[in-house]
Amino acid sequence: MKLIHGRFFMSFLYVNESKCKKDGACAMACPMGLLQVEPGQSIPKAIPGAETLCLQCGHCLCACPHAALSLTTLKMEDCVPLKKELHVGLEQAAQLLKSRRSIRRYKSEPLERCDIEALLETARYAPTGKNTQPLSWLVVYDAALVHTLAAHVADWMKDMLRQQHPMAAWLQMDTLVKTWDAGADLLLRHAPHLIVAHAPKANPMAPQSATIALTTFEIAAAAAGLGACWAGFFQLAAGMWEPLQKALNLPEGHISHGALMLGRPAVKYYRIPTRKQPDVIWR
Ligand SMILES: Cc1cc2nc3c(=O)[nH]c(=O)nc-3n(C[C@H](O)[C@H](O)[C@H](O)COP(=O)(O)O)c2cc1C
Ligand code: SF4
Known part of the structure; x- marks a missing residue:
């Protein structure tokens, strides 16, 4: 794991440490169990080989309330924020x-x-x-x-x-x-x-x-x-x-x-x- 421009780089996962609240929301959302977080203790880490198992589904990015992570293959900017005013009952x-x-x-x-x-x-x-x-x-x-x-x-x-x-x-x-x-x-x-x-x-x-x-x-x-x-x-x-x-x-x-x-x-x-x-x- 290397620190580059204030972001931790772990193979395909980027975590912005200043934004990450270590709540584990990303790990909870991942359908493949590719991310590990000790809630309140550590920022998310990808398990070995995660990049080949990843579905590119974006659940980890979109379940993060703090917009704290990106993947090399999937950018936060490409994931459109939900508009509350458009909610359909x-x-x-x-x-x-x-x-x-x-x-x-x-x-x-x-x-x-x-x-x-x-x-x-x-x-x-x-x-x-x-x-x-x-x-x-x-x-x-x-x-x-x-x-x-x-x-x-x-x-x-x-x-x-x-x-x-x-x-x-x-x-x-x-x-x-x-x-x-x-x-x-x-x-x-x-x-x-x-x-x-x-x-x-x-x-x-x-x-x-x-x-x-x-x-x-x-x-x-x-x-x-x-x-x-x-x-x-x-x-x-x-x-x-x-x-x-x-x-x-x-x-x-x-x-x-x-x-x-x-x-x-x-x-x-x-x-x-x-x-x-x-x-x-x-x-
Ligand atoms: C035909 C079909 C079969 C699927 N089978 C599974 C499955 O067995 N288990 C699972 O976790 N997700 C399954 N999914 C969900 C897909 O993985 C999911 O649609 C995809 O990752 C995109 O995520 P999204 O539905 O949140 O956009 C299936 C989806 C389709 C359309
Ligand atoms: S994109 Fe989907 S499969 Fe890949 S790490 Fe994120 S939640 Fe897991």
Whole structure:
């Protein structure tokens, strides 16, 4: 341990001794048990090998009330302080979460790119397995390209019907295809935009992480007065239909892990539709 410019340097951990109150908050928060503090006695020390075990989750920095530590890989300045005035209570959060609807009718006008960027900015904070943050995004901003992708989904359905694939009957693809051929898009709902979460195929954390990030995105969209809907048909086709995969042109080795239609809602809701009571076993 060396003292440099008033800070103790211990491999990947910097502690500002003048700020540190030796309360052990950082050690308590570390999910990996990488920091050791004798409360009231010593400043935090990293255990041997901590730098390789560290998840870069930032819990240690953000749980320190005195902003007394940084990691070589994670700076205090990059961790945004919480604003008390923006605190959301359960009642407000519950209304937002319950009133989120799957939006299937969109105004044709495009969103501002900055509005989509604000949603991505929120979604990047969604939890990811081992904090791997494995996701990348494809924003299909061009409505004509969204329509082209929907046409690939329709072609996939026609192929599934030809094969008499069991999924074709289960998903009523005959009706969907007839409707598509008649000019109505029940596949991507004439949405002006499509947001695709993609990641390397081999990453085992990616599917759940994508689902959570897309869910976060969808809720953020609802909070912003925008509308989104899970693109389930698209996602099934993206996993199976080569022409769609080619049209998506994702980076080498990446696959789609889920997608959302996005736009300005053309339907307004005044009530929250009821849902089943939770089916719970308590032990
Ligand atoms: C699919 C998934 C699995 C996870 N599994 C565990 C787990 O088994 N144990 C654990 O302590 N944290 C688990 N986490 C939490 C992540 O480690 C955590 O999201 C990540 O470190 C980022 O921290 P944050 O959620 O506080 O932003 C999991 C998260 C996800 C999304
Ligand atoms: S960043 Fe997370 S895992 Fe790494 S030392 Fe801090 S709390 Fe522990």
